[in-house]
Amino acid sequence: MDDCRLYVITGENYHPGRSLLDVMERALIGGADILQLRAKETPKREVLAQAYALRELTQRYGVPFIINDHIDIALAVGADGVHLGQDDLPLAEARRILGPDKIIGISTHHIDQALDAERGGADYIGVGPVYPTGTKPGRKAVTTDYVREAAQRVRLPFVAIGGITLDNVDAVLEAGAVRICAVSAIVGSEDPAEACRTFLHHIRLKQMDHLIAGSTCTVCVNGREERTSARTVLELVEQLNLSGKRMVVELNGEIVPHERWGAAPIADGAVLELVHFVGGG
């Protein structure tokens, strides 16, 4: 689950005239890295047949396969796990039946439910619906506020879900989601493979932003804001091409002796005054 970025769920009514297997294979070709079978209106025997077919397909592509709601079907076809909502079988019962190795995902709509799922031994949680969606009509949107809170407080992997499209995915990523889950925007699109590629492109761009932001910090040098990757006063002085100059350095109001520059850490928000003496007599 840790490595998953794009979670795609089947949608019964979103691809009239196209087969479930074709649509889901297109999603896999586009890079979907976890699949869920969710069928709310299909007779159970048919769901079982779909589960067998998707089990084979996902195995061929080497991605985890999750069954929504039906633990019995997950066991029958040897799926990798199940996804359960707040009104489905409780997590503890599901774990007892499935054992420690199966993936169990839990839907959450509030931080308390997320923390409960974490304590209860879930493997991941769903955070949503972020936006109102026709796929889950009547369910109130949790907004990106809950995504932000989950990003700050939940240690389990979480997937943001609900009404996420290529037009609003950046806001969801900006709020701190690193895994996106979608139904209609992928299985209802003309080209599910291209939709997946474009989702993944957005996700990767945001990941790169995080990497860059994480490796630099903003400091104030002589009254001017600077972004720097320097970790110590010595590195900063070198980056500013001031090495070798006779200089007094003040860090957050305290003078740092020259011999301690290499050991004086600078962090985000540090305030530095660098005063160098111009030679002459």
Ligand SMILES: Cc1ncc(COP(=O)(O)OP(=O)(O)O)c(N)n1
């Ligand atoms: C990844 C993921 N998140 C949330 C859900 C919704 O599950 P649930 O709340 O049980 O609602 P139904 O899907 O059963 O209608 C999900 N399936 N997957």
Ligand SMILES: Cc1ncsc1CCOP(=O)(O)O
């Ligand atoms: C199953 C589910 N649970 C919360 S929102 C949702 C539906 C997501 O579908 P879509 O991506 O089409 O909004």
Ligand SMILES: [Mg+2]
């Ligand atoms: Mg459910």
